[in-house]
Amino acid sequence: MQHPVLSNKRILILYYVLWVLIIAGNSLILINYLNYEVLPSIIESTVSFILFSLFGLGLWYMERYTNVSAGAQWDQWMTHFGAMVLGIVTWLGLQYVILTNLGPHSGFFKDTFLSALPIKISTGVLFWILITLVFYVFSYHDKLHDKLLMEAKLKENIQQAELERIKSQINPHFLFNSLNSINALVLIQPVQARDMIVKLSDYLRKSLQVKADQIHSFQEELSNLLNYFSIEKIRYGERLEINTEITKPCFEAQLPSMILQPLMENAIKYGVESAINTASIALYAKMRDNELVVIIENSIEGNNMRKGTGKGLNLIRERLQWVYGELDLLQIIKKENTFTVELRIPQQVPEKHLVAS
Amino acid sequence: MKALIVEDEPLARQLIAQYLSVEKQISAILEASNGFDAVRIINKEHPDIVFLDVELPKLNGMEVLELIDFQPAIIFTTAYDHYAISAFEKNAVDYLLKPFSEDRFRQALGKVLNNEFTGIKDLKNEMPGTIERVVVRTGNKIKVIYIDEIKFLEAQDDYVNIVMEGERHLKHQTMKFFERNLPEKDFIRVHRSYIVNANCIDQIENYEKDQYLITIKENNSQKIPVSKTGYNKLRNALNF
Structure with missing residues (x-):
């Protein structure tokens, strides 16, 4: 099965339009409720969510090669959980490295990063789960479609075999x-x-x-x-x-x-x-x-x-x-x-x- | 020696007649093209040897054997019979698979001419596989009963009473034979003396503890007793 976002240009555009909206929303929250200045708000939101959008795309492969369903095994859940922890830690680390080395506001980001950490972690977890669920629905739909298609094909094969058998029967x-x-x-x-x-x-x-x-x-x-x-x-x-x-x-x-x-x-x-x-x-x-x-x-x-x-x-x-x-x-x-x-x-x-x- | 050829295809008859015509011991060759004629001729003419096709219109070869009073030496002929060949062996002097060679034919005939066979054993319980119809004699007529028409069977001394819509016929046969050869999903031995067609059951009523009676559709007068094991068989067959 192909990547549902990367394989379709329109969905890819939609995906990034959504992220731009999220970045804008997040910037507004930072400005209005945390009294950030405009520019650092935009920089911080953009860096963290553009990074996340890349992780998000990668999550598809996670979904593809493990199987989260009603009958999923304990170790599969653990794999998912481990991947999430590792992913979010990496995401936070990359953010820190980029923000603290970025131009005139690096000092500001250095000071605020620790206090923003809990909210960053919960946002990360939330988006991680959300994207996984969306991909799960995608892959479930696809599998169902494949299964139905295969069933129809199988049925036709059986029918044809039966026809072959009967008409050649002397x-x-x-x-x-x-x-x-x-x-x-x-x-x-x-x-x-x-x-x-x-x-x-x-x-x-x-x-x-x-x-x-x-x-x-x-x-x-x-x-x-x-x-x-x-x-x-x-x-x-x-x-x-x-x-x-x-x-x-x-x-x-x-x-x-x-x-x-x-x-x-x-x-x-x-x-x-x-x-x-x-x-x-x-x-x-x-x-x-x-x-x-x-x-x-x-x-x-x-x-x-x-x-x-x-x-x-x-x-x-x-x-x-x-x-x-x-x-x-x-x-x-x-x-x-x-x-x-x-x-x-x-x-x-x-x-x-x-x-x- | 009189011979009878029972074949529904003229060429098949002619071939056997041709083979027989050079046999000095055969004094007369009779022919029949269906089961009814075969029964009539065997009972009337008493042939010594019968070449009997298994696949015949109306009555098949096995059914012909059930209906005859006189027991000639039987040589079955069959083109292709996936289940019955072993059963024929028990009831016949020999059987010929069509097409057969002249040598094979003379070998089979030789068994009769040289008295190498010991007569036919009791056919009554040798009906192979599952039967689709039962043949009975009523007066001088032969009646073919398809098993769907049978409502129930009732034991009566050495006979079985076959009960249908508005008529009943006696056949010299055992209950065990019918129990074994009728399709078991439809015909259930509910009692030592009764086999019931499950499709004809109207109701099963409980009249005493562990005592049940079956009422047959469109035949309310006669109730059929059900034994304890019979009741279990009914429950299994009808899923209740």
Whole structure:
């Protein structure tokens, strides 16, 4: 942390304006109540307080390297106290040396110094404590600010790590079942087996590459989704069908990469899991008020209670919030026979969040 | 020898069927694509060997085993199961991790064909981990009960009475099984004969010194007795 007075010109000026006022005030007191002459009053006040102002600046470092707080140790208090005694003695000594060697009034200062000593000491202690307190407030405020900043940063780091973890997570059920399908296809339909290997490789490559803040076009996202769907279609055959309705302007829209993938995976998983017969998946996309709206829906057969998806959906919601800084971009609509997730993707991305892929 | 393949993916079924087709001892290959069909076919056709996928729609492989009257030799197939594999070992002749090689398949099949297995042990207390649903048979139907729907469980001889909103079902099972396998934060064994869903408790009243009774929401007629240890468990679970 920088010195709050020395690092800021305006505060430094203010600091010395205050000291000039104190010097003026002190001179007036000396003249009016102690019947000093004008010139010696001004000289005495100026010398003692200009000296003190330098000590005052140094007090910041004292405050910086010890820690006076509610939980401070006894020896820290003693350090402060010792520094104060040493500081004030030094201050008094320097004053004496300067005043008694300064021009025509040196004799006067020599005579009055001893009698002025108690008031000088109490003034010194008072100012010492006052300045220490002011610096304490400064440093406390700064530390608090740092702490809050660090907390916010830490939180963001954790969030990002979590996002990284979730989006690169490849569902092992999907992976091994797909490999099992390839195993079967090699025996039954070798040509299709090769096709499936290529599709699966594409999927794996995309899943491993993606970064949490990467943005790409809906067209790219769609081709990934349909590639994924075609793998699942090979696995499930008749048991899985899809309906798509996409308007052309959507293709150019931008969205975080692989954000729809987990939604499609969930839709297929829960659709198929609940269905004895055919599971229907719907994928709709359109532009609305300069937002890309994507709807992914799956059929639900019977009273299959959807379990354990809350976390995955929350992570998508968080990722959207993280990229767009907006709440409620993901909505869940649960009906008796369908489970629908609706996503709104704003097309004007805040500058600081946008990272081109 | 009759074989049944229970797989929800057609290619997975075809692969096993293909492997089985060259086995001379296999006289018939039956197929099922979901748990309900599997239960029905096993009870009706009495296959000698069943290839049973663990992940199935509606009823999973373990639940199928709970509901069958006839005990065939079971070979589980699973793509990836992080917790259950050790449990399957106890209940099945073998289990195959997908994708499996033809050699591995024939090795598993060989155990059945050569009578190397000693039949399936009692499944009743082997349900792994925490259950999310309970399956019961009512007449010739199979009912899937999600545990959120359960208000409380009551011991009744060798059975457990599962009490829900407006209906109750008997299941051949022990209280100990439910106590161990239902999520313990929701289901509390308050008495030797009762397990209560904590979310369904309306009130707990003190009717005598150290004697408490639970009233269930929207079901005021039946009061559930609470034992001394049961009361302590309730206090811990509900923080009072």
